Amino acid sequence: MRAMFKELNPPSRVLMGPGPSDVHPRVLKAMATPLIGHLDPSFLQIMNETMELMRTVFETKNELTLAMSGTGSSGMETVFVNLLEPGDKIVIGVNGLFGERMVDVAERCGAEVIRIEAPWGEVIQPEQVEEALQGHARVKAVAVVHAETSTGALQPLAEISQLVHAHEALLIVDAVTSLGGVQIGIDENEVDACYSGTQKCISAPPGLSPVTFSKRAAESMAKRKSKVQSWYLDLSMIQNYWGQERFYHHTAPISMNYALREALRIVVEEGLENTWERHWKLGRALQSGLEGMGLSLHVAENIRLPQLTSVYIPDGVEDVSVRKQLLEQYGIEIGGGLGALKGKVWRVGLMGFSCQPRNVLLFLAALEEVLAQQGADVRREEGRAIAAEAMQK
Ligand SMILES: *Cc1c(COP(=O)(O)O)cnc(C)c1O
Numbered sequence: 266m267r268a269m270f271k272e273l274n275p276p277s278r279v280l281m282g283p284g285p286s287d288v289h290p291r292v293l294k295a296m297a298t299p300l301i302g303h304l305d306p307s308f309l310q311i312m313n314e315t316m317e318l319m320r321t322v323f324e325t326k327n328e329l330t331l332a333m334s335g336t337g338s339s340g341m342e343t344v345f346v347n348l349l350e351p352g353d354k355i356v357i358g359v360n361g362l363f364g365e366r367m368v369d370v371a372e373r374c375g376a377e378v379i380r381i382e383a384p385w386g387e388v389i390q391p392e393q394v395e396e397a398l399q400g401h402a403r404v405k406a407v408a409v410v411h412a413e414t415s416t417g418a419l420q421p422l423a424e425i426s427q428l429v430h431a432h433e434a435l436l437i438v439d440a441v442t443s444l445g446g447v448q449i450g451i452d453e454n455e456v457d458a459c460y461s462g463t464q465k466c467i468s469a470p471p472g473l474s475p476v477t478f479s480k481r482a483a484e485s486m487a488k489r490k491s492k493v494q495s496w497y498l499d500l501s502m503i504q505n506y507w508g509q510e511r512f513y514h515h516t517a518p519i520s521m522n523y524a525l526r527e528a529l530r531i532v533v534e535e536g537l538e539n540t541w542e543r544h545w546k547l548g549r550a551l552q553s554g555l556e557g558m559g560l561s562l563h564v565a566e567n568i569r570l571p572q573l574t575s576v577y578i579p580d581g582v583e584d585v586s587v588r589k590q591l592l593e594q595y596g597i598e599i600g601g602g603l604g605a606l607k608g609k610v611w612r613v614g615l616m617g618f619s620c621q622p623r624n625v626l627l628f629l630a631a632l633e634e635v636l637a638q639q640g641a642d643v644r645r646e647e648g649r650a651i652a653a654e655a656m657q658k
Contacts, residue, residue, distance in 0.1 A: 278592070279619070281628055282600035283414045283573060284442065285464035285471055286616035288524075292469050295527035296520045303517045311526060312507060312517070318529035319475045322444060322467075322537065323459065325451035330477040331507040332525055333460075333498065334518050337441035340460025340474030342370055343498045344437055348406055348458060348482065350491050351375030356397045356407040356434075358382075358389035362415035362603050363439055367408050374494065379404070385605060386416045386564050386575070391424040398432040405485075406435040406457070412443035414465070415603045417564045417575040417612065419447065422454045430455060435482055441465055444475070445532050445617060446544045446572040457482040463521070466544070466572055468617025469528035472521040528617075544571045547620050547656065551613065554629045554652030558636075558643045563610050572620065575602070575610040579641045584608045587635050595631040622656050 280287045301308050319330050333339050345367070349355060353376045357367050360383040371378050379401055381393040389409055398404055407429045409420050422438065429436045435457040440449050446466035451459055457479040464471035478486070478500075486500060493499040497515065506514040532540055548571025552562055555576050563575035578584055584601060588611070591597045600612035613628065629649045636643045 277596055279595075279597045279624055279627065281614050281619055281624060282598045283465075283612045283614050284462070284616065286466070286468050286614060286619040288470055289468055289528065289531055289618045291531060292524050292527045295523040296470075298520070298523050300519050303519060304511060304513065308517075308519065308522075309511060311522060315522060315526045315529065316507065318526060318533060319477070321533055322529055323440075323451045323461075323475070323477045324449060324453065324537070325477050327451065327477045327479055329483050329500070329504065330475070331503065332522065333474040333476055333503070334472075334515065334521075335474055336464070336471045337460065337462030337474050338366070339498065340441070340462065340476045341367060341439060342495065343474070343476055343500065344458045344460050345370045345374050345376075346493050346495045346498050347486050347500045348435065348437070349374040349376040350489060352377065353405040354379060354401055354403060356381060356394065356401075356404055358394075358407075358409040358420070360387055360389060360416070360418060360420075361385050361410065361413035363410045363413060363441070367410070367439065371408070376405075386418055388418050388420045388568050389425070391428055394425050394428050398428060398434065404432065404434045406437050408437035408439070410439040411449060412440070412447065412570050412573065414442045414573055414612070416606070417570045417573045418568050419443075419570045421568070422450075422456070426454045426456065435479075435485060442570075442573060442616070445540060446620075447570065448537075448541055451477055451479075455479070463525055463528065465614075466617045466620075467525070467528050467532065468619070469524040470521070472518060473525050475525070544615065544620055546571075546658075547622060547625055548572055548574065548615050550622075550652045550655035551615060551625045551628070553655050554625065554648040556648075557651035558629070558633060558645075558648035560643070563606070572614060572616045574613045574615075575606065576613060577610055578608070579636065579643070582636060582639050582641045584611070587611075587632075587639065590635045590638075591631055594635075595627070597628055597631055599628075625652050625656065
């Protein structure tokens, strides 16, 4: 019989959008490792090692640290379905798409959501958290997004954490884009529940969601009166699968666990501080390069992420055709704007394995070329020179 389709052969790309990022060849190789059973003693060893690596990268001693089967959003849902019961009050910071998604998920849990908002591109202020906590009795948790991928804003955590704990609430943090890119400090910032993903700065394919819970959060879950409404994400059962008991719950995605273990091993090998420093240095170099070309950035410097930059689309330039040309002619993928920023900004990622000097210069050169062809008023070569110099330091 003739094969109906050709062999899988997608084009080669440089992934510089809001995720997924390029995957390290070592991770791809790990994924090609032959399978073993998910209850094989050797796989249990691999799970244990992966948990230990996750604790290192989360900067935590939290016992309850494991990888949920699913993308970052499954981690988000895990945190909310396990911590919230119908009628619980939660304060949620909304300053972008992912804050909005947290509200949606929390409402589906039957929680009473108290929204605090900041314009997209800005961050939630400690005073807003304090005001919300003073204005409502017995708030169970406060949730914020550490790195808002829809805008490129970095949410400071320390002050908010103090306020949350002074009111005996739990602090929930979305670290999908921050983990492995900028410091998160789960223990230092006393974060009670945190979820991340594999395809942003961890640079594995999408498919798992590392989560971590403090003792306080674990105690709160143990005191639940109602059953967790999701069978698949119920941590009381998943814990026994990842814990010493190893009760069968669902079949762990074996190859993705191989991938996560190898990706985390690469982060730890480089050293957490070195990883953060690389992201800061190259992110800032890219940003100064874009400004050097004459473009402006959406987020103020003091709260601007290094691994995700939103840059305003210059006047007279067509959003989609620029991105199309970058993709087709140079193989570079970047992201468009979301929500109110649609058609106004591009989102450029430098995450994990994609965060390399060659990508900074390649992207600046390609963008400059495409913009010039579209008749935009850009300063040619200046951006690249500035970025190259910044990377030398
Ligand atoms: C990407 C992202 C998510 C969602 O992760 P998926 O892997 O797409 O499910 C959640 N929060 C933030 C901040 C993200 O960047």
